[in-house]
Amino acid sequence: MAPTSGFVPRRRPSGLVSENVDGEVLLYVEATHKAFCLNPPAARVWESIDGSLTIAEIARRTALDAELVGVTLREMGQAGLLEAAPEVPLPGVDLSRRHLVRAGLVALPFILAITVPRAAEAASACTVGLPGGPACNPTTPCCSGICNENLGTCG
Numbered sequence: 001m002a003p004t005s006g007f008v009p010r011r012r013p014s015g016l017v018s019e020n021v022d023g024e025v026l027l028y029v030e031a032t033h034k035a036f037c038l039n040p041p042a043a044r045v046w047e048s049i050d051g052s053l054t055i056a057e058i059a060r061r062t063a064l065d066a067e068l069v070g071v072t073l074r075e076m077g078q079a080g081l082l083e084a085a086p087e088v089p090l091p092g093v094d095l096s097r098r099h100l101v102r103a104g105l106v107a108l109p110f111i112l113a114i115t116v117p118r119a120a121e122a123a124s125a126c127t128v129g130l131p132g133g134p135a136c137n138p139t140t141p142c143c144s145g146i147c148n149e150n151l152g153t154c155g
Contacts, residue, residue, distance in 0.1 A: 006054050007054060007055055007073075007086045007087070008051065008052065008053065008054055009049050009051075009053075009055070009058075009073050009076070009077070009082050009083075009084075009086075010049070010051045010082060010083040010084070011046075011049050011051070011081065011082060011083070012029070012080065012081055012082060012083060013083065015029060015030040015031050016028070016029055016030070016081065017030065020043070023040040023043060024037055024038055024039055024040060024043055025037075025038040025042075025043040025046050025047070026038075027046075027081060029079075029080050029081070031080070032080060034079070034080070036079060036081065041062070041064060041068075041072075042072055044061075044062040044064070045058060045062055045064065045069055045072050045073065045076075046076070046081075048061045048062055049073075049082070055069050055070050055073060055086065058073075070086055073085065073086050074086050
């Protein structure tokens with residue numbers, strides 16, 4: 001599906017906490033305990049999602065390239081922030097160095113994902129998989145339950 005094909009993104013209907021901070025948007029998905037920080041261009045895309053605008057219309061409203069908006073929406077969908085993501089692959093996407101420079105590196109939408117510990121994990125003294133703590137493995141699992149066994153780190 002091409003990014004201008006009429007896909008209308010819709011935000012996740014519930015279980016999402018949103019906060020605007022200095023032009024960025026912080027989002028927390030309650031079901032997965034994941035937080036996301038959207039830089040200003042990605043925040044503009046997020047704020048334009050009203051359930052009625054297509055990718056092309058969001059691109060015009062945010063003054064971003066439609067292909068970049070499509071990629072951003074795909075990432076948002078894969079992160080669980082939207083009801084659905086645009087169909088992949090997006091065949092016209094060219095994220096070459098020349099395209100990135102032409103778009104302006106500052107103008108690129110960027111989504112940073114963060115795993116947020118549950119309250120009990122945050123209050124615990126568990127250091128498994130953390131810097132300075134023991135490496136995680138199948139016999140010594142991470143406090144969060146998400147172990148990258150190759151690196152011995154949690155996350």
